[in-house]
Every structure is written in structure tokens, then in C-alpha cells.
Amino acid sequence: MLRKTKGIVINYIRYRETSIIVKIFTEEFGIQTFIENGVRSAKSKNKIALFQPLTLLDLVVYHKEGKDLHRISELKCLIPFQTLPFNIYKSSIALFITEILGKCMKEETGNISLFRFLLNSILWLDAAEDDFENFHLQFLIKLASFLGFSPETASEVSNELSLHKLPPLDSNAEKHLNALISSEYHNAPKLDRLSRNTILNSIILFYKLHIDTLGEIKSLTVLQEVLK
Template sequence: MAIVSTKAIVFSALKYGDSSLIIKCFTESEGMKSYMVRGILKSKKGKLKPAYFQPLTQLLLTANHNNRGNLNSIKEVQVVNPYETIYTSVVKQTIILFLSEVLTGIIKEEEENKSLYHFIETALIWLDTHNSISNFHLLFLLNLSRFLGFYPDASNREALAFNLVEGSFTNSAHEKLVITGGELMSFKKLLGINFDAIHTISFSKKERQVILRLIVKYFELHLDGFKKPKSLDVLETVFN
């Protein structure tokens, strides 16, 4: 067993028994880790508070990592990059719940992936500090695919269609699982940009809904076991 100090992003917190939580975190130093925090829901005096473990909160943890696939334990915790607006905005909270569900379903490895960690960390700070965020989750997912190894190949982007299975542009527009026309135009707007350019893109509610479902489909095709997030419908309702 080793005592480790690392930055961590909370992906989920599940109630265990009457008073405990099982926390899943993506840590900067060792990838995904699960922790048992006993008695946290009953104790008023403990150093650890349930509020620290809200979805996608950014923490600095000191923890015992046992590296045997068992649940680890947290000794100390402090919030880093505390959010100013995420917990007061219904729209931002809904985005956070959606993204935490997606990330929990995708990232499983117990190994360091600093570039992915920093992408998620800086994206969340961006979300907290900006107001023009209605397309944030679309760009987050698309740019996340870069770290997962299936970012769209944009080398032939003048072609008539995009093949979701191949992840590339094509002139064979009659195949299954290709996007064309207005959907293709919307999809292309998101390619190759970062969050600071997101305000230059405007989608109608309908377009945003269609693009989100296309990106989710793209993830389903490229990630074994990825399921359509339950919170997708809630997200669409909030944006309507």
C-alpha cells in the first residue's frame, strides 16, 4: 500500500449502506481509482464532506492506494479550482451530470494519462468561467474522441459525406451510417476548433439535438460497451 497525493476529478459517488459512499475518481497520477469513504453521510465532524464529491469536482487527494483492485481509502481532501457558476446554473449542472455519466462509462484504465486529465480539467474550468455554453458538450465529446483514438479524420473534408464507422469523409453518400447535407454542415462546424471559438457557432435547438445524437452514435460505433447515456434526454429537455 502506498500513500499518494494527486489531483483528481470526481466521476461518480454511489451510496453504500446507510452512511458510506463509493467514489470513482479520475486521478492525474494513476488514472481511475475507486474509494470507500465510510460514515461520511452520518458524521457531522469528519474532515470529509459529501459536498466534496459532487460530479466533476476537482480535488487534491491524499489517499492510500493498495493496487490490488480493491477499494482505496482517502486520508485528506481539498477542492482545487472551486467552481463559481456550475452549481448555480441549471444548464451547467445538467451538462456536468451528462458528462460525468459519459466519462464514467468510457474511462476505465488505472494508469496515468496526463494529457487526458488536463483536457478534462481545463474544459471544466472553461465551462465554469464562460456564459456562451449551449454547444459546450458537443465540442467536449468531439474533442474527447481525440484522446480515445477516433477523432474524425478531416483530411478530405470537401467530400459529400462523413462515414461514422470509418471516421472519415467520403464521396460514397449512399452507404449506411453516413451523414450528408445539413447534418454534415453542422458536424463540420465543430471540427478543428477549441472552446474559445465555440461562440462563433450557432445551432438551432433541433440542429443541436441532431448533432448530439450523431456524436453519441459515433461513440457507440467506436467504443465497445458504450451505451447511450441515460441523462441524454434530460439534457435535451433543458436545452428545449
């Protein structure tokens, strides 16, 4: 059955010579996997650009309940990015976010509030001219509320880490994390590189306590090197 929906590209893998298998978080159906044939051929007119991390799509898809693999009938860019693919700092954040989303989001049902959160967060990052260095920290904190384990205070994170014999946050990091928890993207607290990386590592450990499939975050090293 043909259905219209909006979507956010999570990732894709190459399939055979010219095709890809792409994971998209859709507004109507949650996480869905699609096969797109011929997208890597010379005749595809750069269509592969539509499947880069966090690209926002307007889709018409063939959707049938119970199927693991679907097909796309029509697609176009919903809102073109202005800076995200061209700014090394933002693109590093985008790769990190898509890796986290790919590991955390398994829900194959629509979640409009989560979709709107992701959409608005991505658009904010694309539009931000400066002061977005802590975006990924705030994003993880906000995303956790949709995943069912959002901390209300930094001490909750420290206590849970300690309970599992993991390094807790020190008092300075707790202060910064409390500021991040209570702030919006546009008024994030200022953090130096060491504090940012310390808090990020603790948040990831916190995530791993709740999502046992999280595993290694391959984009983490690059992100921590790029954001100074």
C-alpha cells in the same frame, strides 16, 4: 502507500447507511475507486458536496497496485466552482459528461495530457458567461482523440454510420459538425436546438461503434430538453 494526486470526481454510489463508493479520475493513477466512510452522516460537515459531478480535488490517498478499492486519507477542493453547480444548463451538461466519462474511461494508469484536457475543459465551462450551449458537442469530439477514434471531418462520421447501416448526417449537419471539429470552446458555431440534438445523437452513435459498453445514456433526455 500514501500518495498525493489531483482528481476529478466522476460519480458515486451509496454504500450502506452513511458511506459511498466514489469513482475519481486521478492525475497519477487514472480511474480509481475509493470507499469513503461516514460521508453521509450528520457529522460529516457537508463533506458529500466534495463528491458532486466534476468536482476538482486535491487528494492524499492510500494506493496499492492491483487493488480494486482504495481509501482517501485527506482531501480538499482543488479549485471551487463559481457557477457550474448552480446553473441548471451547466449542471445538466456536467451530469451528461460524467455519465459519458464513467462509461468510457477504464484506464487505471496516469494520463497527464487527458487529465489536463479534462481540467481545462471543466474550468472553461465553469467560467463561461454565455455561448456554452455546444460545449458538450465539442467536448465529445475532443475527448474522442484521447480515446483513439477522433474524426478529422464530418464525412468520416457519416461514412462510418452508413457502413453500419445507421442514419448518416445530412449535408447541413455535416457542415455544422465540420465547424465544431475545427473550433475551440470560445468560438463554437451557433446552432439551433434541432441541429444540436441531431449532431449529438450522431456523435453518440459514433461513440457506440467504438465503445461497446456505452449503452443507454440516461442523462441525454434531460440535457436535450434543457438546452434550447
